[in-house]
Amino acid sequence: MQVLGLYNYWVVIVLMMAGLYIMIARYNLIKKMIGLGVFQTSIFYMYITMGKVHGGTAPILEDGIELYSNPLPHVLILTAIVVGVATTAVGLALIVRIFEQYKTIEEDEIKAIEALEHDS
Amino acid sequence: MKLYERQRHRVLQIVTKLIIPFVMLFALYVQFHGDYGPGGGFQAGVIFASAFILHGLIFGLQRTRQVITPTALRILMALGVLIYLGTGIYSMLLGGNLLDYNVFAHDGKHGQHWGIFAVELGVGVTVTAVMISLFYSFASKR
Amino acid sequence: MIADQLPALTIVLPMLAAPLCVLARRPLACWVIALCANFLAVLSAWGMFWQVRDDGVIRYALGGWAAPTGIEYYVDMMNATMLLLVSFISCVVLVYAYRSVNKSVQSAKHYLFYAAWMLCLTGLLGICITGDAFNVFVFLEISSLSMYMLIAFGNDKRALFASFRYLIMGSIGASFILIGIGFLYAATGALNMVDLAQRIPDAESQRAVLVAFSFLTIGLMIKSAVFPLHGWLANAYQHSPVAVTAFLAGTATKVSLYVLLRFFFSIFGPGYSFGSMFLNVVLLPAAVAGFLMLSLVAIFQTDLRRMLAYSSVAQIGYIIAAFCLASQSGLTAGIVHIINHGIIKTVLFMSVGCILYRVGHTHSNSLDNLFHKMPLTVTAFILSGLGLIGVPLTVGFVSKFSLISASMERGWWMIGALVLLSSLFAIVYIGRVVEIMLFRKSRNSTPEPVGRHEAPMMMLIPMYVLIGISIWFGVSGSTTLAVASEAAAALLGGYQ
Numbered sequence: 001m002q003v004l005g006l007y008n009y010w011v012v013i014v015l016m017m018a019g020l021y022i023m024i025a026r027y028n029l030i031k032k033m034i035g036l037g038v039f040q041t042s043i044f045y046m047y048i049t050m051g052k053v054h055g056g057t058a059p060i061l062e063d064g065i066e067l068y069s070n071p072l073p074h075v076l077i078l079t080a081i082v083v084g085v086a087t088t089a090v091g092l093a094l095i096v097r098i099f100e101q102y103k104t105i106e107e108d109e110i111k112a113i114e115a116l117e118h119d120s
Numbered sequence: 121m122k123l124y125e126r127q128r129h130r131v132l133q134i135v136t137k138l139i140i141p142f143v144m145l146f147a148l149y150v151q152f153h154g155d156y157g158p159g160g161g162f163q164a165g166v167i168f169a170s171a172f173i174l175h176g177l178i179f180g181l182q183r184t185r186q187v188i189t190p191t192a193l194r195i196l197m198a199l200g201v202l203i204y205l206g207t208g209i210y211s212m213l214l215g216g217n218l219l220d221y222n223v224f225a226h227d228g229k230h231g232q233h234w235g236i237f238a239v240e241l242g243v244g245v246t247v248t249a250v251m252i253s254l255f256y257s258f259a260s261k262r
Numbered sequence: 263m264i265a266d267q268l269p270a271l272t273i274v275l276p277m278l279a280a281p282l283c284v285l286a287r288r289p290l291a292c293w294v295i296a297l298c299a300n301f302l303a304v305l306s307a308w309g310m311f312w313q314v315r316d317d318g319v320i321r322y323a324l325g326g327w328a329a330p331t332g333i334e335y336y337v338d339m340m341n342a343t344m345l346l347l348v349s350f351i352s353c354v355v356l357v358y359a360y361r362s363v364n365k366s367v368q369s370a371k372h373y374l375f376y377a378a379w380m381l382c383l384t385g386l387l388g389i390c391i392t393g394d395a396f397n398v399f400v401f402l403e404i405s406s407l408s409m410y411m412l413i414a415f416g417n418d419k420r421a422l423f424a425s426f427r428y429l430i431m432g433s434i435g436a437s438f439i440l441i442g443i444g445f446l447y448a449a450t451g452a453l454n455m456v457d458l459a460q461r462i463p464d465a466e467s468q469r470a471v472l473v474a475f476s477f478l479t480i481g482l483m484i485k486s487a488v489f490p491l492h493g494w495l496a497n498a499y500q501h502s503p504v505a506v507t508a509f510l511a512g513t514a515t516k517v518s519l520y521v522l523l524r525f526f527f528s529i530f531g532p533g534y535s536f537g538s539m540f541l542n543v544v545l546l547p548a549a550v551a552g553f554l555m556l557s558l559v560a561i562f563q564t565d566l567r568r569m570l571a572y573s574s575v576a577q578i579g580y581i582i583a584a585f586c587l588a589s590q591s592g593l594t595a596g597i598v599h600i601i602n603h604g605i606i607k608t609v610l611f612m613s614v615g616c617i618l619y620r621v622g623h624t625h626s627n628s629l630d631n632l633f634h635k636m637p638l639t640v641t642a643f644i645l646s647g648l649g650l651i652g653v654p655l656t657v658g659f660v661s662k663f664s665l666i667s668a669s670m671e672r673g674w675w676m677i678g679a680l681v682l683l684s685s686l687f688a689i690v691y692i693g694r695v696v697e698i699m700l701f702r703k704s705r706n707s708t709p710e711p712v713g714r715h716e717a718p719m720m721m722l723i724p725m726y727v728l729i730g731i732s733i734w735f736g737v738s739g740s741t742t743l744a745v746a747s748e749a750a751a752a753l754l755g756g757y758q
Contacts, residue, residue: 023430036433043440050448060158073447076396080440082162083403087433089254090410094426096261101419110423198281205278208270218270220326 008049015042027107029098033091040084047073047080129178136178143171154240155233161240165247172248173255181259193253200246207238265313268306269322269335272345273388275299275306280380289372293360296376300353300383307345307387314342315748321393329393330457336393336757340597340749344390344520347601351512351608351728352383358724359505362615366503367415375415379509382408386517393455395443395529398521399436402485406432409514413502424497431484431494438481445474456757459529466534475539478525486518488545488582489552492575499571504615507567511574512608516600519581523593527753532588542586549586550680553579557687561694566614566624569691570607573650576684577603583677584665591668593750598664598742602649602657605732609646612725613639616717632699635715640699642725647692649732652685657732660739 015038022035051073059071095105102110147168154160176184208219216223221235264271279299283292314320314337322335337345356379367375385405389398410432414425447453449470450461465471480491487495495515499507526535535541556576563569577599584596616639617632618624633640645656652658662681669677716722735742 020434023434029426032430036430039434040437043437043444046441047444050444058158072453073444078162079396079400083400083407086407087403087429090407091426091429092258094410094414094422094429096258097414098422098426101422114420114423194284198284201281202278205274205281208274209278212267212270217322217326218267218274218324222326 008045012042012046012049015039015045029095029105029107030092032107033088033095036091037084037088040080040087044077044081044084047077132178136174140171140175143174144168147171151240151244152237155236161243162247164240165244166251168244168248169251169255172252176255176259181256185256188252190253190256193249193256196245196249197253200242200244200249203242203245204239205242207235207242211235265309266322268310268313269320269337269391270324272303272306272310272349272391273335273384275302276380276387277384280377280384283373283377283380287373289364289369289376292373292376293356296380297353297356299380300349300356303383303387304346304349304353307342307349310337311342311346314339319752330452330454333392333394333397334454335391336455337391338749338752339745340520340523340752341390343597343601343745343749344517345387347604348386348390348513348517349383351604352379352386352509354724354728355505355509355512355608355612358508358612358615358721361718361720362505362619363503365619366417366505368417371415375412378408378411378415379506381405382412382509386513389517390520395446395453395455395458399440399443402436402439402521405514405517406436409510412506412509413498415506416501416503418501420497421501421503424494424501428494428498431491435481435484438477438484440481442474442476442478442481445470445477449474455524455529459531459757462530462534466538472539475530475535479541479544482518482522482525483548486515486522487575487578489548489556489575489579492552492556492578495575496568496571499574499611500565500567504567504611504618507571508608508611508615511570511611512604515574515578516604519578519596519600523585523596523753526585527593528757531756532754536586536588542588545582546586546677549579549582550677551579552576553583553684554680554687557684557691561687561691563691564625564627566617566626566629566695567611569626569695570610570614573688573691574603574607576688577607577650580661580665580681583681584668587668587672587674589668589672590747590750590754591664591671593753594743594747595661595664595668597746597749599661601742601746602661602732602735605728605735606646606649606657609642609725609728609732610650612721612728613643613646616642616721616725619717619721620715626695626698629695629699630702636717637714638722638726639717642722642729643699644696645729646732647696649736651688651692656736657739657742658736660736660742663739664743 019035019037019039019042022038023032026032026035051070053067053069056067056069057065059068098110099105102113104110104113147164150159150167151161151164154164172184172188175187211220211223212218214223219235219239221232222228224231224234276299279296282295286292286295310320320335320337321329322337323329324333324335327333359379363372363375382405385401385403385408388401389405392398392401410425410429413428414422443453446458446462449465449468450458452458452461462471484491499511502510526532526541530539553576556572556579560569560572560576563572581596581599581603584592584599586592587595614624616636617629620636621629621632649656649658652662662685666678666681669675669681
């Protein structure tokens with residue numbers, strides 16, 4: 001039962017592997033960015049689930065409550081989310097400009113164009 | 121009766137006009153309660169920017185650009201970072217370490233209050249400007 | 263008062279320059295702002311270097327919150343050396359960049375270019391100075407994101423795709439580092455590096471620490487382009503604006519190597535990393551294969567920038583091999599090579615940038631007789647090329663000699679021999695280009711009028727400043743060796 005009891009970590013692992021696989025296996029650049037998003041989200045989940053204390057409440061001081069969840073991982077991950085947004089924005093901006101220059105966002109087609117131009 | 125360019129979005133346009141002030145108000149609430157309650161500059165900035173993005177989606181990019189111009193956004197973007205760093209440098213001038221808010225007032229608690237307020241304001245301004253300009257730059261591409 | 267605030271100023275000044283650049287917008291004004299901020303950062307790094315050397319470790323509590331609660335900046339000899347190296351190289355290349363960037367970046371984007379440069383510098387300096395593991399990740403992403411921007415600034419459209427590939431690889435690397443830090447936090451409940459170093463020995467048996475170690479190793483190997491994971495580097499270096507390449511080659515991978523050192527030696531401790539985790543079994547073959555194969559690959563490159571990029575990966579192989587010795591002398595050799603290679607590779611890319619500026623391309627096969635056209639640039643290329651090979655009285659000799667003697671000390675004769683073999687390859691790839699530039703007659707039937715057409719002074723002077731320093735470091739090798747051995751001692755001695 002311990003394996004099922006840690007279901008939150010299973011979610012993290014499945015998402016992480018899915019994201020990594022999309023990034024490696026897909027040629028479409030947008031799909032790569034989606035993969036990156038899934039991958040990063042899995043890390044956010046990992047941190048958030050790590051900070052949760054069973055039975056603990058939100059870490060706001062109040063009378064009669066003794067057990068609080070650990071707020072630190074959540075705060076850390078807020079920073080990581082901002083970084084993730086920035087990464088996605090930069091990546092998408094690059095894709096837009098790649099599309100303007102190459103007229104495609106398929107990695108293999110871009111490589112074919114580059115090889116063609118290199119030879120000539 | 122004044123007619124809008126795109127009549128078929130009439131309902132959306134009216135509702136948007138009703139919603140936008142409340143979105144902004146909520147953003148300000150999140151901004152200024154960020155020191156003691158849940159909230160803060162980043163969330164508030166995103167909510168505030170979402171009001172402009174909603175405006176842009178419904179009324180078209182051209183009209184939103186008249187409301188807040190890209191030049192203004194560029195200045196706001198820099199200004200927010202400067203507010204943040206200015207707070208840090210001011211605390212250094214008063215003899216504390218970087219971003220040591222305790223030196224801002226006679227007692228530490230008030231100092232912390234002022235410091236967090238200023239820093240979150242800087243964050244909020246920058247995030248708002250960045251989010252809107254992200255929307256502009258992606259929406260202006262066809 | 264200012265002396266106490268130097269750690270903060272080093273980070274704040276370049277960070278302050280970025281929004282000011284965005285406000286100023288005129289290219290010249292932005293350049294002046296960036297240069298001033300960078301110069302002040304160099305001064306404060308210099309000040310800190312001497313403070314640390316005289317009085318020992320500096321600990322600076324950000325926001326007045328003391329160490330385990332708050333984020334602190336922790337400066338020992340290792341950090342101080344890196345801070346000085348990074349800020350100085352950036353400053354010199356920034357002087358050089360003005361003319362070079364005028365030609366390779368649209369002038370409407372210059373303000374963004376300098377702002378991104380300053381943010382990148384902030385990130386790199388921040389990684390070096392911080393004493394908090396999560397803060398490393400934040401600064402790493404600040405520097406990486408602005409680096410992707412800088413690479414994509416060029417007029418070359420291939421730069422865009424190179425930047426995108428770097429973004430994907432770099433984000434995977436950074437995310438792995440983030441996972442590693444997360445597991446470390448889960449196992450020990452600490453993020454402060456000093457705290458982590460104290461708590462890890464008790465938690466060593468936990469599987470979380472093992473997992474954290476593995477993720478950090480892979481993430482840092484991607485970030486510092488260690489041999490099998492160097493795929494992003496060649497394209498990024500070849501296609502980005504050449505001033506950016508010079509800046510990156512001298513600083514970015516070096517800073518990642520510093521993080522690697524910090525985690526393996528200060529936080530996990532050499533006993534754990536190399537003793538119980540057998541890190542050298544993984545890293546040493548990768549390093550050796552890296553410096554042999556990529557030196558070999560570099561021989562067959564027809565583009566100067568690509569050749570130098572592969573040579574960079576090979577040099578990282580030397581540095582990693584030196585780390586794997588895990589001894590005082592090995593670490594000293596690695597750190598000396600970080601300094602020396604940072605300087606000479608920057609000069610090499612700068613001279614290639616001068617060639618690009620005047621000739622318009624960097625195909626090594628059509629640079630016949632370049633010496634008569636650009637004698638100073640070619641001289642710079644040769645001088646630093648000799649350094650790359652490791653000819654006596656150059657910096658390369660200092661670092662290779664200390665690497666070989668460190669490996670002899672450990673009894674690993676093979677490593678020394680292989681380093682010499684790969685130096686032979688370096689002779690071939692540098693020599694081939696030099697031969698073309700110096701001796702080969704133009705094959706064109708109507709030779710172009712050979713007049714002197716040297717690169718502008720503003721590009722030559724910074725280049726020769728760095729060459730002067732590299733010659734100084736080469737002739738009196740003890741200067742850098744002394745600093746590096748103090749830095750190595752600081753790393754091996756653990757936190758005080």
